[in-house]
Every structure is written in structure tokens, then in C-alpha cells.
Amino acid sequence: MEATPRRLTFGAHADDYDLARPEWPAEVARWFVPEDAALVVELGAGTGKLTRAVAKLGVRVVAVEPDARMRAVLERDGFEGVDGSAEEIPLGDGDAGVVVAGSCIHWFDLERALPEIHRVLRPGGRFGFGWNGRDGRNPTIARMNEAIQSRAPDRTGWRGRDWAGEVTAAGLFEDVEHAVFAHVHELPRKALDAHLWSYATIASLPEPQRTDVFADVAEILDSDPEVSSDGRLRLPFAVPAYRATRA
Numbered sequence: 540m541e542a543t544p545r546r547l548t549f550g551a552h553a554d555d556y557d558l559a560r561p562e563w564p565a566e567v568a569r570w571f572v573p574e575d576a577a578l579v580v581e582l583g584a585g586t587g588k589l590t591r592a593v594a595k596l597g598v599r600v601v602a603v604e605p606d607a608r609m610r611a612v613l614e615r616d617g618f619e620g621v622d623g624s625a626e627e628i629p630l631g632d633g634d635a636g637v638v639v640a641g642s643c644i645h646w647f648d649l650e651r652a653l654p655e656i657h658r659v660l661r662p663g664g665r666f667g668f669g670w671n672g673r674d675g676r677n678p679t680i681a682r683m684n685e686a687i688q689s690r691a692p693d694r695t696g697w698r699g700r701d702w703a704g705e706v707t708a709a710g711l712f713e714d715v716e717h718a719v720f721a722h723v724h725e726l727p728r729k730a731l732d733a734h735l736w737s738y739a740t741i742a743s744l745p746e747p748q749r750t751d752v753f754a755d756v757a758e759i760l761d762s763d764p765e766v767s768s769d770g771r772l773r774l775p776f777a778v779p780a781y782r783a784t785r786a
Contacts, residue, residue: 557586557612559734561671561724563641567778568592570718571667576636580659582625582652583643587613588671593639594618601635603628625652633661640668645697649705657711660785666712669780670697674721677775679763686755690748691740702781712783720778728770731757 568589572579576598584590584602586609594600603623604610610620623629625640625647638656640647656666675681703715726734732753735741741752760767766774 556609556737557588559726559730560586560588560737561722561774561776563589563592563671564720564722564778565592565595567669567671567720567780568596570720570780571639571665571782572596572598572637573665576665578635579637579639580628580630580635582628582638582640582656583646584613584620585609585641585643587616587618587620589639589641590618591616598637601630626655628655628659630659632658635659635664636661637665637667639666642670642672644668644702645695645700653706653709653711657785662785664785665782666706666785667780667782668702669778671776671778674775674777676777679759679766680775682759683756686759687735687738687741687752690752691738691744693740703783706781706783711786713786715781715783717779717781720780722776722778724772724774724776726772726774728767728772731760731772734772 572593576596579593579598579600581590581593581600581602584604585606587602590600590602590613600619602610602613602618602620603625604613604620605622605624607622610622614620621629625644638660644652660666673680673684675684703717706712707715735753735756741749744752760772760774766772
């Protein structure tokens, strides 16, 4: 039997994921979605973190998510979820003004996904994507990242890829823009374990190693009163974001 693809492992901890992963800044959603957009298709929507930010703009959002456990969370909150993937988008040609993907494009088979995204976008439509992750420019977060990666290295490789080049290589998209949006992810201190559980690299560790990661990260964060105090965590995060136009 084929092993479950890693991009479908998050659903086992869907509630923890929704509780402990960061919300998306409103300015990122607005940067992705022009004011004249009517329909936004979100790929790899998960539990609806980016969905919420985009929906607040007053547009219709169709959240495409292949994991039924993740999709159930966003549907429970009243959002429009559909079964599908970036490689097989269940919408018609030219239906969407915008397609967005939050913290997931590195899981896509781009040779199949980019033509599908191009197909469902109207002429001149926009494709926006980015990652909502810990901001390693902060010294405490840099130490946290090092403690995690020493035992659970990130094998997705998304940070080292030429995303503008990959998206435009086939001539389907053009005019790529890039921006970085800094923000702070606040959550209860008691939710730290849930936050760490929500990352596939950590969740897949053997129990002893995972326990060590949890302990090391807790010690690092609790040593910085600007990050951990009064029973709350204030984690510096950043969103490196891209947007491109359908050619």
C-alpha cells in the first residue's frame, strides 16, 4: 500500500492545526486580491486560515482541500469547501479572478498545477502564494528554528527555490512581484505543544525526539520575556509572498 503523501498528514491533527497555526494578515489578503475580484479560489486551504482573511474582503472564496478532515474544520466555520487539489481544480475554465495558495505551493506538482491554475483563471487573473512562517530574523526565533531543524530538518526545500522563475518558466504567468509582511502570532502559552504538533516534520518524529524538541523550544521561548510572558506567546512571523498575472 502506498504511504500517505506528507501533504495529507496534517489532517490527523486538524483541530490543533486550526488552534495553533497563525492567522494571515489582512494586508497579505488585500495584496493578493484586487478590489474588482468576485471569486477567489484557494488551493490547499487546510482548515481555512487564509480563507478567513480573504473572505473578510467581501469576496466569494471557494476553498479547495483534498483532506476531508481539514476541510471539515473550515466548513464547520461556514466556509465553502470542495474536494480537489492544485493538480485537479474542480472549477470551470476562466471562473476565477484570483487563485491563492497559502503555505502549500511547495507540495504541488507544478507541471500539472500551473496549467490548471492558468485554466481556471480569467484572462489577466492573478495567482498569489506565500508562506506564513516563523521569522528567523528574530534571534529567539532563530534559536527555536535551530532546535527544531537539528532533529526535524525541513526537507521541502521551498526556501531555496526560484519561485518567480518556476512560475513563469512555461509562459503561463508573468509580471511576478514579491513582498514580505511581518506580523506577530499570539497564542496561549499552553498551546505551544499544539503549535509544534501542527508541523509535519515534528509530528512525524519518534516520541522521544519529539519530547526533546518540545522541551528545548519551551526553554528557548520562556527565556525571552518579549516572546513569552503573562501566559501568552508572541511569536514573530513573516509572510514572504508572491503574486503573478495570468499570461
